[in-house]
Amino acid sequence: MPDSIHAIPEVVILRLPLYVRVLTQLKDEGTEVISSRELGDRLSVTPAQIRKDLSYFGxxxxxxxxYNVSYLVGELRQVLGLDRQWNTAVIGIGRLGRAIINYPGFAPEGFKVVAAFDADPAQVGRQFEDVAIQSIGEMQQTIRERNIAIAIVAVPAPQAQRVISELVSCGVKAILNYAPIAPQVPEDVRVRNIDPVLALQTMTYHLKVRQDEAGS
Amino acid sequence: MPDSIHAIPEVVILRLPLYVRVLTQLKDEGTEVISSRELGDRLSVTPAQIRKDLSYFGxxxxxxxxYNVSYLVGELRQVLGLDRQWNTAVIGIGRLGRAIINYPGFAPEGFKVVAAFDADPAQVGRQFEDVAIQSIGEMQQTIRERNIAIAIVAVPAPQAQRVISELVSCGVKAILNYAPIAPQVPEDVRVRNIDPVLALQTMTYHLKVRQDEAGS
DNA sequence: CCTTGTGAAGGGGTTCACAGCA
DNA sequence: TGCTGTGAACCCCTTCACAAGG
Structure with a gap:
């Protein structure tokens, strides 16, 4: 059991889903076996890195x-815990929240939105895609009862930190945050931010350098 | 000019927009001066890292x-090239593409959607938010004429790589990709992926470990 | 006394290179 | 021959720790 000897670097965990995605695609295309080199080419990753990453798990x-493609993808899905269903809750049912509830890409991957919450009393009780909107006050109980492990935050920025802190106090350990803030959470809570503006802002630096060079 | 002596690590560029965001918030709150320690607390980053990051640029x-908050935010915006407007094009005008065009968060940050493209002839000519949808064939010319530096890809996964390759051949050097694929691009082209499923899949590993521990 | 800026030390992840095996 | 799995070397980023200065 290699994974009990050394802790697994977090970057490795971040790459595994990428491997799963490409391997799944290869499987669908009918590829049965693939080398670390070929897989690396598809992912712009070195073969050594792929072999090393996989070696943490077996x-x-x-x-x-x-590697046998279907075998490997099965093993990796198991490693990542993608072999089960994960219940999620969406908090904030504005345009974005509704789009998330209606998004057809989550369910096939095992992520099911089973609850929705909004602070606006006028929203409470409405239904979207089988999910009834509840008040924020009901969050703690519902999260426990419905075994919700992941929260998806889609509230406006000013409320986001408060909502996230509340989720943390409800025992939620994984948060997908769409609000444009840098959330503060205890270190045993994982947050991933979806933030297109931030993503754009990380690219302009290089564009600027290029522009300045062209201008001089 | 420290940045001419040593190349700036890419991770530093990835953190600067975060600094800008929090500093902007602090400025709005009226904070005039902040130490690297206080800023680090807000961002869950060590003070030394902040000081080192900033030292690359001045x-x-x-x-x-x-640090004087408004001065620092101004300098960083300049470093990142956020002191100008960046024209962008959206490719793929389905639900997601339309949401992106209508998204009010880009313009205030200097990112303006000035063109939109779709492969479906029935869509071509329609207008969304001042932007007329053009055919993919018009992409090259429009990108040049309208000085578009950033492309936002919102086409279905099967078409995404083809569209991205076409954008690259149009000279686009920065791509924000919403399609759930691992795009292959030349190394002088920057891609940022927005992929909620991938983000979720990087968190389940830790949840799984926790679950398994509880069960044993 | 407080906090920056920064060389130097430290640590963690990537890459190398090769033994092992089909 | 071809490719995996892996210890070791390497490298880059982070953190330390302190001189400098308000």
Whole structure:
């Protein structure tokens, strides 16, 4: 059991879903075996990195041949916990929140929105896609009862930190945050931010350098 | 000019927009001066890291006092190239593409959607928010004429790589990709992916470990 | 006394390179 | 021959710790 000897670097965990995605695509295309080199080409990652990453979790390959695609994707899904359903709750049912509830991409991957919350009393009781909107006050109880492990935050920025703190106090350990803030959470809580503006702002630096060079 | 002596690590560029965001918020709250320690607390980053990051671009602080918030935010915006307007194009005008065009969060940050493209001839000619939808064939010309530096890809996954390759051949060097794929681009092209499913999948590993521990 | 800016030390992740095996 | 799995080397980023200065 290699994973009990050394802690697994967080970056490795961040890459595994990428591997799963490409492997799944390869499987659908009918590819049965793939080498670390070919997989690396598809992902712009070095073959050594792929082999090293996989080695944290087991020995999935065959020397001289490569990796069996369906076997590997199955193992990785198990490692990541993608072999089960994860119940989620959406908080904030504005335009974005409704789009998230209606988004058809979550369910096939095992992420099911089973609850929705909004601070606006006028929203409470309405239904979207089988999900009835509840008041924020009901959050703690519902999260417990419905075994909700992941919260998806889609409230306006000014309320986001308060909502996230409340989710943390409800025991939620994983948060997908769409609000444009830098949330503060205890270190045993994981947050991933979806923030298109931030993503754009990380690219302009290089564009600027290029522009300035062209201008001089 | 420290940035001409040593290349700036990419991770630093990724953090600067976060600094800008929090500093802007602090400025709005009326804070005039902040130390690297206080800023670090807000961002869950060590003070040393903030000081080191900033030192790549200049000496913005005052010993014994800290950093002047509005001065620092101004300098960083300039460093990142956020002191100008960036024209963008949206490709793929389905539900997601329309949401992006209508999204009110881009313009105030200097990102303006000035063009939109779709492969469906039935869509071509329609208008959303002042933007007329054009055919994919018009992309190259429009990108040049309208000085579009950033493309936002919102086409279905199967078409995404083809569209991205086409954008690259149009000379686009920055792409915000919403399609759930791992795009392949030349190394002088920057891509940021917005992928909620991937974000969720990077969190389940830790939830799983926790679950398994509880069960044993 | 407080906080910056920064060389130097430290640590963690990537890459190398090769033994092992099909 | 081809490719995996992996210890070791390497490298880059983070953190330390302190001189400098308000």
């Amino acid at each position: 020995r999935f390959g065959k020397q001289g041949r490569g | 000496r913005f602080g005052k010993q014994g006092r800290g």
